[in-house]
Amino acid sequence: MSALQIENLGRVYQRGGGEELEALRGVSLEVPEGEVHGLLGPNGAGKTTLCKIVSTVLLPTSGTVRVLGRDVVTDTAGVKNSLGIVFGGDKGAYDRLTARQNLTFWAGVYGLTGARRRRRVDELLERVGLADRAKERVGSFSRGMKQRLHLARGLVSDPGVLILDEPTVGMDPVAARDFRALVGELRSSGRTILMTTHDMAEAAALSDRVSLIDQGRLVLTESPDTVGRLVSSYERVDARGVPGPLRERLAALPGVVSVKEVEGAGTRVETDDPDAALAVLRALVDAGISDVSRSRPSLEEVYLHLVGGRGMAVDT
Amino acid sequence: MISPARTAATVRQAAVLARTDLSVVYTWRTWLFGWLVRLLTQVVFYSMVGVLVGDPEYTVYVVLGAAVLVCVAETMLATASTCWDKHQGTLGLLAASPVEPGLFFFGRSLGWPASTTVTTSVALLAVPPFFGVTWSPWQVPVLVGVVALTALSSYCMTLLLGSVALVFSQARNVISTIATLYVTAFSGAMVPLEYWPVPIRRVAQALPATHGLEAVRLVEGGGSAVQVLASLGLTALVGLGWFTAAFFSFRLVFARARTGGGALD
Numbered sequence: 263m264s265a266l267q268i269e270n271l272g273r274v275y276q277r278g279g280g281e282e283l284e285a286l287r288g289v290s291l292e293v294p295e296g297e298v299h300g301l302l303g304p305n306g307a308g309k310t311t312l313c314k315i316v317s318t319v320l321l322p323t324s325g326t327v328r329v330l331g332r333d334v335v336t337d338t339a340g341v342k343n344s345l346g347i348v349f350g351g352d353k354g355a356y357d358r359l360t361a362r363q364n365l366t367f368w369a370g371v372y373g374l375t376g377a378r379r380r381r382r383v384d385e386l387l388e389r390v391g392l393a394d395r396a397k398e399r400v401g402s403f404s405r406g407m408k409q410r411l412h413l414a415r416g417l418v419s420d421p422g423v424l425i426l427d428e429p430t431v432g433m434d435p436v437a438a439r440d441f442r443a444l445v446g447e448l449r450s451s452g453r454t455i456l457m458t459t460h461d462m463a464e465a466a467a468l469s470d471r472v473s474l475i476d477q478g479r480l481v482l483t484e485s486p487d488t489v490g491r492l493v494s495s496y497e498r499v500d501a502r503g504v505p506g507p508l509r510e511r512l513a514a515l516p517g518v519v520s521v522k523e524v525e526g527a528g529t530r531v532e533t534d535d536p537d538a539a540l541a542v543l544r545a546l547v548d549a550g551i552s553d554v555s556r557s558r559p560s561l562e563e564v565y566l567h568l569v570g571g572r573g574m575a576v577d578t
Numbered sequence: 579m580i581s582p583a584r585t586a587a588t589v590r591q592a593a594v595l596a597r598t599d600l601s602v603v604y605t606w607r608t609w610l611f612g613w614l615v616r617l618l619t620q621v622v623f624y625s626m627v628g629v630l631v632g633d634p635e636y637t638v639y640v641v642l643g644a645a646v647l648v649c650v651a652e653t654m655l656a657t658a659s660t661c662w663d664k665h666q667g668t669l670g671l672l673a674a675s676p677v678e679p680g681l682f683f684f685g686r687s688l689g690w691p692a693s694t695t696v697t698t699s700v701a702l703l704a705v706p707p708f709f710g711v712t713w714s715p716w717q718v719p720v721l722v723g724v725v726a727l728t729a730l731s732s733y734c735m736t737l738l739l740g741s742v743a744l745v746f747s748q749a750r751n752v753i754s755t756i757a758t759l760y761v762t763a764f765s766g767a768m769v770p771l772e773y774w775p776v777p778i779r780r781v782a783q784a785l786p787a788t789h790g791l792e793a794v795r796l797v798e799g800g801g802s803a804v805q806v807l808a809s810l811g812l813t814a815l816v817g818l819g820w821f822t823a824a825f826f827s828f829r830l831v832f833a834r835a836r837t838g839g840g841a842l843d
Contacts, residue, residue: 273840317674321836342676353667355636356595358602370591371677373584415671 263331265423265454266293266316270413271325273311273478285311287478290327293456293471295330295422298449300469300486303460308478309458313427317347317455330422340554343372348415354412357401361392361411365418368501372419386414390444402548405467406437413444424448430464442468497539502528502553508545514543585681585709593684599659600689602750607691617648621705624768634710641709643767645702646728646791650761652694653733654686657754660740661747669744679832680825697843700793706723710800720797720806727810728790731817735786737824744831756840763789776787789813 273286286308293299303309311326316327318338326333332340356364365383374382387393390410395403398413409429416424428437445468448455459465465472467488474481496519502513508530512520512531517538524530533539539556546554604613624644628637648774660683663669672682699722704714739757743750761770764778767786771779783786793809795801 314670319670319673320838323698338678341726342674347671347674349667356598356666357729359595363598364703367591367677368671370587371675373587373676375587393780397813405585476692489668514710 264292265295269326269327272323289480290450296339296452297470298455300465300472303475307475313425346421347421347425348412348416350431362396368415368418390414424456497533498526499531499542500555504529589685590600590682592668592682593688596689621701623644637709641706647767648698648701649729652691653736654754656690656736659687659741671708679828691729694729698725722791731786734817734821741827786816
């Protein structure tokens with residue numbers, strides 16, 4: 263059984279003056295149990311809207327979403343009990359409560375009582391590395407510590423599906439790395455994780471598969487490697503000391519997409535055909551240029567190719 | 579159908595938040611020498627109006643009314659504290675959890691009726707003797723009981739206002755201020771109910787303070803136990819009505835947010 267079944271999902275927001283904003287358009291996605299699925303997209307692409315619908319906070323305008331077989335519209339209570347949600351950012355915890363009190367509260371909300379609740383809270387504090395700070399007020403925590411607490415809270419009901427919405431946003435690199443290590447550990451528990459991010463490296467490092475979403479549409483769903491291979495036809499050749507006339511000749515070669523100057527890399531030639539890359543290399547060597555390197559695109563470059571030049575820009 | 583055990587657990591869990599918030603908002607010193615003194619001063623201030631009028635009977639009327647109004651003023655703080663989850667970013671998480679919002683919010687601000695039971699009791703027992711009221715020992719526990727019920731009932735009324743404040747959170751203090759003024763004017767605290775036209779008198783019957791205050795006046799004036807119990811019954815009934823309205827209002831707010839109303843963001 264798929265942990266998440268999303269079929270033809272649509273969501274339209276009503277704005278002032280009768281204007282409509284289509285946040286999601288016909289999104290279909292299946293996430294099998296135990297998969298860590300990365301949902302990539304620029305700000306405003308529809309990632310958070312999708313998470314809100316999956317977590318029953320928002321109703322879809324069209325289409326269906328099932329979490330472990332339960333419909334988010336008709337079996338809301340069942341869905342709520344079977345998933346955990348972790349939002350990124352500074353908020354989402356009771357700052358006046360200690361870490362232990364926060365988790366105890368949420369454990370109670372999810373129906374845990376007595377010794378079972380105490381054990382669960384102890385176990386989670388240990389797991390996210392906050393056992394030593396359990397008695398401190400959350401208001402004094404760093405962003406990284408708060409996020410670890412959020413993760414523990416998301417796990418408090420031992421959910422089959424965990425939604426991580428931009429979990430490392432605003433975290434410093436060390437805290438983000440530690441947090442990713444924690445998420446990596448969750449893989450072994452067999453839990454299904456849907457993680458939204460606009461961080462390519464994060465998605466590549468943690469996900470079994472990634473989906474690219476842009477302007478409310480699912481662009482593709484593949485493994486990080488496959489996504490890389492998908493555009494393996496995209497290659498780049500970096501060379502130093504390329505004179506102007508040669509740059510013009512390179513730009514005229516068949517299969518060359520662009521020729522541009524890149525700070526620190528010299529001239530960068532991008533091609534959409536492996537044969538074109540060879541032709542570029544040959545032309546450079548024939549011109550006596552030896553400082554040449556050829557490489558495949560990173561997942562980030564794939565992403566930029568697929569969503570276009572907007573990249574991380576915010577849709578308005 | 580929500581099971582009684584789950585109901586109790588939800589209220590208990592939320593009440594932990596209330597207790598913690600209260601312990602952060604006040605230390606015992608700031609509560610005693612700040613908050614309590616401020617409320618007692620308010621009661622004395624209103625009572626002085628009665629003295630200035632020069633009518634001993636009206637002075638007693640006002641001092642009792644002003645003391646019971648402490649109940650309303652303090653429980654009205656729940657309008658703002660209902661919005662605290664919105665500012666802390668936990669409202670969306672609550673919406674995604676299996677919690678029943680009405681029960682959660684009932685527990686969430688329980689610190690106020692607990693605190694106000696003490697402040698109003700102190701106000702009621704300590705200030706009126708300076709204005710010609712004498713309490714006998716048997717009246718003390720009865721008055722504390724009346725105050726506790728009035729505080730809880732007023733709190734239930736405030737919960738409904740809190741559910742509105744969740745949607746219009748920037749107006750939360752305006753909502754509670756206007757409500758306090760209406761209760762002050764129409765509950766019979768300062769102005770006898772008989773002064774108002776019949777429609778307003780009818781609306782006043784929906785205010786918990788109206789019945790709680792009536793019970794206090796009956797205790798002070800030597801009313802029968804049946805009369806006091808009748809007023810207490812009405813206080814409880816009105817409170818239950820407000821709680822029911824608040825319960826469904828919170829559900830409505832959460833349901834509306836699911837359709838894209840945005841109140842939970």
